[in-house]
Amino acid sequence: MTSSSLSLDHSSAHPSAQSSGATSGLGPWSAILLLAPLTLLMLGILLYPLGLTVWTSLYDGQLSVRAYGELATSTLFLKVLRNTIEIAVTGTLVSLVFGYPVALHLAAQPPRRRTACLIMVMLPFWTSILVKSFALVAVFGNQGLLNQLLGYLSGGQVNLPMMFNRVGVVLGMINFLLPFMILSILGSLLALDRRLVLAAETMGAGALRIFWKVILPLSMPGVVAGVLINVTLSIGMYITPALLGGRQDMMVANLVDFYTRQTLDWPAASATAVVLLAISGLLVAMLGRVRGGGLPGGAA
Amino acid sequence: MTFLSASAAPASANPVSVVPTVAPAASAMVELRAVTKRYGQFEALHRIDLSIAKGEFVTLLGPSGSGKTTLLNLIAGMIMPSSGQIVIDGRDATGLPTNQRGLGMVFQNYALMPHMTVFENIAFPLQVRGLARSEIKRKVTDVLDLIQLGHVAGRRPRELSGGQQQRVSLARCIVYNPALILMDEPLGALDKKLREQMQLEIKRLHAELGITMLYVTHDQDEALTMSDRIVLMNGGRIEQEGPPDTLYFKPETVFSAEFIGSSNLIPGEVEAVENGTVTLRTALGRFPVPAPDRPVRAGEPAVLLVRPENMVLTDRPGPTGVTGRIEDSILLGGVVRHFLRCADGTTVIVQELNQPGRAGARRDDTVRAAWSVEHGRLLPPPPAR
Numbered sequence: 001m002t003s004s005s006l007s008l009d010h011s012s013a014h015p016s017a018q019s020s021g022a023t024s025g026l027g028p029w030s031a032i033l034l035l036a037p038l039t040l041l042m043l044g045i046l047l048y049p050l051g052l053t054v055w056t057s058l059y060d061g062q063l064s065v066r067a068y069g070e071l072a073t074s075t076l077f078l079k080v081l082r083n084t085i086e087i088a089v090t091g092t093l094v095s096l097v098f099g100y101p102v103a104l105h106l107a108a109q110p111p112r113r114r115t116a117c118l119i120m121v122m123l124p125f126w127t128s129i130l131v132k133s134f135a136l137v138a139v140f141g142n143q144g145l146l147n148q149l150l151g152y153l154s155g156g157q158v159n160l161p162m163m164f165n166r167v168g169v170v171l172g173m174i175n176f177l178l179p180f181m182i183l184s185i186l187g188s189l190l191a192l193d194r195r196l197v198l199a200a201e202t203m204g205a206g207a208l209r210i211f212w213k214v215i216l217p218l219s220m221p222g223v224v225a226g227v228l229i230n231v232t233l234s235i236g237m238y239i240t241p242a243l244l245g246g247r248q249d250m251m252v253a254n255l256v257d258f259y260t261r262q263t264l265d266w267p268a269a270s271a272t273a274v275v276l277l278a279i280s281g282l283l284v285a286m287l288g289r290v291r292g293g294g295l296p297g298g299a300a
Numbered sequence: 301m302t303f304l305s306a307s308a309a310p311a312s313a314n315p316v317s318v319v320p321t322v323a324p325a326a327s328a329m330v331e332l333r334a335v336t337k338r339y340g341q342f343e344a345l346h347r348i349d350l351s352i353a354k355g356e357f358v359t360l361l362g363p364s365g366s367g368k369t370t371l372l373n374l375i376a377g378m379i380m381p382s383s384g385q386i387v388i389d390g391r392d393a394t395g396l397p398t399n400q401r402g403l404g405m406v407f408q409n410y411a412l413m414p415h416m417t418v419f420e421n422i423a424f425p426l427q428v429r430g431l432a433r434s435e436i437k438r439k440v441t442d443v444l445d446l447i448q449l450g451h452v453a454g455r456r457p458r459e460l461s462g463g464q465q466q467r468v469s470l471a472r473c474i475v476y477n478p479a480l481i482l483m484d485e486p487l488g489a490l491d492k493k494l495r496e497q498m499q500l501e502i503k504r505l506h507a508e509l510g511i512t513m514l515y516v517t518h519d520q521d522e523a524l525t526m527s528d529r530i531v532l533m534n535g536g537r538i539e540q541e542g543p544p545d546t547l548y549f550k551p552e553t554v555f556s557a558e559f560i561g562s563s564n565l566i567p568g569e570v571e572a573v574e575n576g577t578v579t580l581r582t583a584l585g586r587f588p589v590p591a592p593d594r595p596v597r598a599g600e601p602a603v604l605l606v607r608p609e610n611m612v613l614t615d616r617p618g619p620t621g622v623t624g625r626i627e628d629s630i631l632l633g634g635v636v637r638h639f640l641r642c643a644d645g646t647t648v649i650v651q652e653l654n655q656p657g658r659a660g661a662r663r664d665d666t667v668r669a670a671w672s673v674e675h676g677r678l679l680p681p682p683p684a685r
Contacts, residue, residue, distance in 0.1 A: 198378055199411035201398040203425035217415045
C-alpha cells in the first residue's frame, strides 16, 4: 500500500513548487531580510534551549553519555517508556476505530451539512485541553454524571473507575486525537472519485466489498497520516496523563517534569527529553513521506 | 415509433402488472414507462416512454441539460425516478439498487480503480460473481486479447494512455457479459482521431458480442456513426427517435433539423394546400413543398427545411430557388460550402461536391440556389419561448 500512495504523491504534489518563483525577482538579500526576524526568534526560543538540553544531557563536569546509560538501565524510565508507547498506540487505535466511521459519514454528506458537522468535530479541537480534561472528570469521574446515572440505575451497586487510571488517560487522549484522525481520513475520502464507487456498484459489488476493496485501500494515505499524527501527538502528551491518569500512568513528558522539579536531576531530565524528541522526530519524518501530511489545515 | 406504441399498449391496459410474464415482447431489454424525474420544481425528465430491443445499439443524443444523462443514471439505478416504471430484461427494476441490475457501465473518465492493475481491474467484476481463480484468469486473458492489451495486464491505469484506459474500462464491462451496457460519453475525453478509432472498435464489439448498448453523447456525428437508433432529447423530453437516416432526412421539428446536420430553415406561412403540395409564402418568395403527414391548414405558420447538400447553384428557372450574393465559400475537402446572403438578410448554405477543375462560383457573385421540390420538408414552427 505504501508504494501506491507514494506513486500517487509524485503525480500531484508538484505544482506547488512553481509558486516559489514569485519572489525570485527580489534577490537573495531580501530573502535573508524577510526570514531574519523569525529565524532569530526561533534561534532564541527554540534552538538555544534545545541545544542547552542536549548539552545538559551530555555534560556532567565533562562530556559523557552517562545520563543515557543510566536511563537505559533505569526501571522507572523503561516502565514509563513502555507506558507511553502503550497509551499512545491504544489511543491511536481507538481513535482510528471511532474516527473512520465518522469520516466516512462526513464524506457522504452534502457540502453544507458536512460543514455543520465538521464544526462539531472541530469544537473539542478549539477547546483548551485543560478545560476539556476537567470536563471529562465531570462526566466520567467517580462522582461524575455517568457514574451517578449508573449508581441510580443499579441502586448504588455499580461505580466504574474511569478516571485517574489508564481508561481516563485514553479517554482524554482520544478526545484530543479524534479531530486529527477524522480530518486526515476525511481528506483522503473526499479526494476519492465517487464514480469509482458507482462503477463498482454497476459491476454488482455490495457495500461491504466496495468498502474493503475500493474505499479503504484508496483512503489508506489518510489513515497512515492520521495514525502517525496521532502517535506523534500522544507520545509527548503531558497534561492529560497528569490530570486524568493514575500513579501508574506516567508518560515520558511527565517523567521529564518529575526529574526537573522533584529530583532536580537535570542530566536525566535532559536525556529523557532528547529520547522523546528523537522518537517524535522519527515519526514526523515518516509522516513527511505520506502524501500531503494529511491534515487539510496543515496543523501537523 | 412502432416500438413505442407496441410496448406502451399492454402497460396502459394493465398498469399494475409488473411480473415478467406480462412484459410485452420478450425482445425488449429496457422498457421505460412514463418515467418522470423531478428535482424540486425542475422537471429533468417528463413522462419518458422508451423501449430498447435486445441487441440494439441506441444512442441518447441531445444538448447538455436535455436529460440524457439523467435518463442513463435512472436506468443504472444511481437515481430513482419520481414516477413511472423501469423494466430491465423483463424484470421490474424501478426500485432495484444498482448492484442488482446486472448492468455494465462505461464512464467518461473511465473510472478504473487506480490502486489495482489492469488485470485486477478487469478481474474485479468476476470476483464479485464468485468465479474460480483459474476461470477469472482465463476470462481476463481472453478479454485482454480481444482489446489487444494483453501486454499491459500488470500496469496501473495511470500508466496507460486515455485510449488504452477506455479500452480497459470497456473490457471490464464485457468480461462479465452483462445483458446491457450503458455508456456515458465514453469517448468525450479522447482526441478526434482516437475517438473515431474507438467508435469503430465499440461498433465491432457490439456486432461480435450482441450486447445491448445504450450510449449517451452530445456529438451528432458519433450518434450517426454508431447507432441502430437515435433518441434525440430536448428539455427532458424525447424530441424524436428513429434510425440515423430517418433523423437526418425526416426530422420532425426545427430542433431535430438543427441538431443533426446543418440546415437551411426558411420560415413562412402556409398559403394553400392542394394535391399533396403545400405552397409556403416566405420573405424569399413562394415555394411548393411536399405536404407533411400531419394535417396542415392554410394560414398557419410553418418552416421550410432544405439541407445544404440538396441545394444547387443553377441558372435554370424553376419552381424553387433563392437569389443571393456569395459572402463566403469554404472548402471542406470533398465538398465546398457557399454562404449566400439573400436580399432580406437571410443566409442560405449551399453545399456542392468538390471536383477537380470545378469552375465554381466566386465570392461576391450573385447566384441562384435551387432545390428539387421533393427535397424540401415542411416543419411546424418552433415553440415560442
